[in-house]
Each structure stands twice: as C-alpha cells, then as structure tokens.
Amino acid sequence: YILDSQTQAFLGHRSEDSTVENHAVFDAFDPALTKLPDSVPWDRARVAVLKPGQALFLPALWSHAVVSTPAGPDDAEGAGLNLALNLWFVHGCKSHKSALEFQPAWAQGYFCLGNDLGSAGRYEEAAAAFEGALRVRPDYFDAANNLASMLEAQGKYTEAEAQYRAASGMKPSDAQCLNNLGVVLRRQGRLDEAAESYEQAIALNDREGASKAEVQVLAKSLGLLGNTRAVQERLAEADASLQRATELAPTDSKAFNSHGVVLEQQGRVDEAVAAYRRALALNPDDRKAQGNLNDLLARQPGHAS
Numbered sequence: 591y592i593l594d595s596q597t598q599a600f601l602g603h604r605s606e607d608s609t610v611e612n613h614a615v616f617d618a619f620d621p622a623l624t625k626l627p628d629s630v631p632w633d634r635a636r637v638a639v640l641k642p643g644q645a646l647f648l649p650a651l652w653s654h655a656v657v658s659t660p661a662g663p664d665d666a667e668g669a670g671l672n673l674a675l676n677l678w679f680v681h682g683c684k685s686h687k688s689a690l691e692f693q694p695a696w697a698q699g700y701f702c703l704g705n706d707l708g709s710a711g712r713y714e715e716a717a718a719a720f721e722g723a724l725r726v727r728p729d730y731f732d733a734a735n736n737l738a739s740m741l742e743a744q745g746k747y748t749e750a751e752a753q754y755r756a757a758s759g760m761k762p763s764d765a766q767c768l769n770n771l772g773v774v775l776r777r778q779g780r781l782d783e784a785a786e787s788y789e790q791a792i793a794l795n796d797r798e799g800a801s802k803a804e805v806q807v808l809a810k811s812l813g814l815l816g817n818t819r820a821v822q823e824r825l826a827e828a829d830a831s832l833q834r835a836t837e838l839a840p841t842d843s844k845a846f847n848s849h850g851v852v853l854e855q856q857g858r859v860d861e862a863v864a865a866y867r868r869a870l871a872l873n874p875d876d877r878k879a880q881g882n883l884n885d886l887l888a889r890q891p892g893h894a895s
Contacts, residue, residue: 682706690722697727704736713743731760735767742774750774765791765807772814781818788815809839813848820852828852836865843873847882854886862886 686703690696704719720737723730738753754771761767772787788811795808816831832849839845850865863886869879 683710695726697723697730697733700726701730701733701736704733704740708736708740708743713740716740717744729760731757731764734760735764735770738770738774742770742777747774747777751778763794765794765804765811768794769807769811769814772818776818781822785815785818785822788812788818805838809835809842809845812838813842813845816852817848820848820855825852825856829856836868841872843869843876843879846872847876847879850879850882854882859886859890 683703683706686699686706690699690703693699700719700723704716704723707713707716707719717737717740720733720740723733724737727733734753734757738750738757741747741750741753751771751774754767754774758764758767758771768787768791772784772791775781775787776784791811792808792815795804795811800808812831812835816828816835819825819828819831829849829852832845832852835845836842836849846865846869850862850869853865854862863883866879866883866886869876870883873879
C-alpha cells in the first residue's frame with residue numbers, strides 16, 4: 591500500500607510527534623528496487639528497504655509514503671520488501687502547498703515551493719514563494735539569494751541587484767552570491783563594478799586549505815572576471831584570470847573556449863587553437879568553440895583543420 595498526504599489516515603495523524611523505538615534511518619538505493627511495481631514513483635523518491643524488526647523514523651509524516659510488496663515465493667520479484675519513500679519532492683508543489691496550509695509560518699516550506707516553481711519556469715510565482723520564506727525568516731540567506739535569481743530570470747536586474755546585495759549582507763562569506771551580483775551588474779553594463787564583485791569573491795576563496803567546493807567557485811569567479819576584462823580589452827588581465835580558471839577547472843570547456851578567444855585576440859594563434867580543441871575534447875557539442883576554431887583556421891591557411 592502507499593500512504594501519502596492524500597489519505598485520511600495521514601491527514602489525521604500528520605500533526606502528531608513521530609517517534610519510534612528501535613528505528614533505523616536509510617539513505618540508499620537497493621538493486622532489488624528495480625524489480626518493484628512501475629506504480630511506485632522512483633524517479634524522485636528517496637527509498638529505504640526495511641528489514642524485519644526495523645522501523646523508519648518519519649519526522650514529516652505528510653510527506654512520506656510506505657510501500658509493502660505482498661509476501662510470496664522466495665524467488666518472486668520484490669516479494670516481502672517493505673520500503674519507505676519520501677514523497678515531499680515527488681509531489682512537489684502539491685506537497686509544499688499542502689504543508690503550508692497546515693503550517694503557514696514554515697519558511698522551509700516556502701523555500702521548497704519556490705525551488706519547484708523556479709524549476710518549472712514559473713519565476714514570478716517562485717519569487718512570491720521566496721518572499722514568503724523571508725517574511726517568516728528575514729535572515730534566510732538561501733531564500734534571499736534564490737529570490738534574487740528569480741528576479742534576474744525575469745529580467746528585473748535592478749531589483750535582482752538589490753536582492754543579491756541584501757543576501758550578501760546576510761552571508762558576506764558566500765562567494766557565489768558575489769558572483770551572481772557581478773553577473774547582474776555586467777548585464778546592466780556596469781563592468782567595473784562587476785569586476786570588483788568577482789574580485790571580492792576571488793579574495794574569499796583564493797587561499798590555502800580551500801575546500802573542493804570553494805575551489806570550484808573560485809574557478810568560476812576567475813572565469814567571470816576574465817570574460818569581463820576581455821570585454822574591457824584588458825587582455826593581459828583576462829589572460830591571467832582565464833589561465834588560472836582552466837588550471838583550477840581542467841574539465842570546464844567554457845573556460846577553455848573563453849581563454850581561446852583572449853589568446854586569439856592577443857595574436858597567439860597556436861595557443862588559441864589548442865584551447866579551442868581542448869574545449870571540444872571536453873565537450874564535442876560546444877558550438878561556440880567549434881565556430882571559433884573554424885573561423886580562426888579559415889583565416890590561417892597554414893593550419894590544418
């Protein structure tokens with residue numbers, strides 16, 4: 591059976607504390623699950639296989655489901671398995687709205703709703719959901735940052751800039767937020783301010799002991815700064831930033847393509863060709879890199895394609 595937020599039993603008990611003795615929490619997929627019925631929504635579910643004597647702790651009852659397959663012969667596919675599924679993201683907006691009706695002062699519920707709406711391209715509604723999260727919790731950084739992103743997606747760059755600045759004020763150590771702010775500033779033609787924002791982001795992560803995630807953001811910051819300096823025709827600075835970006839992110843085809851453009855503008859043809867080819871080796875479908883390479887080679891008859 592599947593017990594979810596649409597059953598009366600669930601609705602009647604969802605506000606009660608969920609505590610069990612001898613509980614075990616699972617967070618893994620099991621190969622046996624591929625044998626279970628197609629009716630189970632596997633695509634977005636978090637699944638747990640429960641062994642005899644174990645129970646699953648469900649802290650948010652209305653967002654979960656329990657599935658049991660009938661007992662049968664030992665060789666029957668999926669026979670006797672008991673599973674718990676988190677339906678919070680399976681049902682998406684439906685789950686979030688249902689939860690918010692029950693608990694309207696839940697910032698995380700608004701945040702999840704905003705993410706789902708944004709993923710569906712419903713940017714205005716998503717922005718309203720993130721605003722709801724901020725009304726409940728004014729210092730909610732992730733909601734503030736995502737609200738700015740939804741405003742940016744709607745082309746509301748002035749409002750997005752203000753919101754990114756507000757989010758950065760909540761968490762000054764977040765380099766990606768500064769990257770986002772720089773992108774919005776560049777879209778408004780404010781290149782010096784955009785570059786300053788990227789440089790601030792770089793300063794946060796350009797240090798010994800930076801985590802892998804911080805290094806990835808650093809590479810992104812360097813790439814954005816390099817592209818901005820290229821637009822400003824400050825090619826030496828652009829070259830230096832993009833060179834470091836490719837060193838820190840050696841699988842980023844876009845960074846190699848951008849570096850190739852700068853190398854080409856500097857007249858360093860062989861290096862530009864190598865950069866474009868590296869971009870295409872990483873991503874054979876990169877049309878920009880392919881176009882740049884083709885155009886460059888067409889102007890250099892001494893180079894083989």
